[in-house]
Amino acid sequence: MRVLITGGFGFLGQRVAGVLLKRHTLCGASIERLVLADRFVPVGSALAADPLVDVVHGDLSEHLEEIFVRPVDVVVHLASAVSAECEADFDLGMSANLDTTRALLEATRAQSATSGPTPRLVFSSSVAVYGSDPALPLPPVVSESTLPTPQSSYGTQKRVCEQLIAEYTRRGFVDGRVARLMTVAVRAGKPNAAASGFLSGIIREPLAGLPAVCPVGPELRVALASPRRTVDGILRIAEVERGPGGLEGGLPVNLPALTVTVADMLATLRRVAGDAVADLVTVAPDPAVEAIVGSWPAVLDNTRATALGLRPDENFESVVRAYVGDHPDAVTAGNGFGAV
Known part of the structure; x- marks a missing residue:
């Protein structure tokens, strides 16, 4: 099995990769290669030095042909511009969040069309897809059946990506799964622009x-979730089978x-x-x-x-x-x- 993590050297990407390198399995199969794609690769990274890891350094949309030259079985799509920077720079958010996700979906579609395996793709969406619209205030308790009405560029971009993934899944181009993440705290390291x-x-x-x-x-x-619970949720959404007792329908899953x-x-x-x-x-x-x-x-x-x-x-x-x-x-x- 070949697994791709976008944003592989980000905060969550490193944690997901670390778990997979300890397990050496995903979806019941042995991981042969773990591809970590990111615009920033820390100098001296232990992850980058792992013999199971292939590093793709740079803008994801410019390296998709290189990544998909060999079949990809599972994609964990974590790469994203974050909320405050998307609000400050509309074009950045549209490019990093929407355009890059669309390009990634097209790469999975091309693989499926050439008799390769249909990739299983887990998309990290966000609680930011919800918002209180003046004509439709949020209910006291929100569920997956609550209509998302995002009130930020970031939330809107995530919501559009959710719909694209649902459509590509309906058409059989990808096996898409959407995990809506809560605010992850406490994050280690330096402050980011979220x-x-x-x-x-x-x-x-x-x-x-x-x-x-x-x-x-x-x-x-x-609404918060620790990094540990968030990583558990991402990997569970990746591994769960479709159907009764598993992942039913096309709705996203709000992580706890x-x-x-x-x-x-x-x-x-x-x-x-x-x-x-x-x-x-x-x-x-x-x-x-x-x-x-x-x-x-x-x-x-x-x-x-x-x-x-x-x-x-x-x-x-x-x-x-x-x-x-x-x-x-x-x-x-x-x-x-x-x-x-």
């Missing part, structure tokens, strides 16, 4: 002894959500890491960020994900402790996590 990036930053930076700004009111409710307020998050940080750490966070509302993140639903019906064996994180403290356990070097000494 509007929701502060939901990691208000935990990650203080734990590292650095100040952080919270650009929304503490009363805002958000933990609903918390920003105040809950900050209180958890204070309780488990101490006052000195929590006091590094300053609340300074930014209307542009509030408009984007506040348009997303906070409470989701997890029924469809639960039927596939997926569960939300237990509580926000478990999310923080998982981050500390995975990244002990990113936490300064002398706070409440010294014994973790």
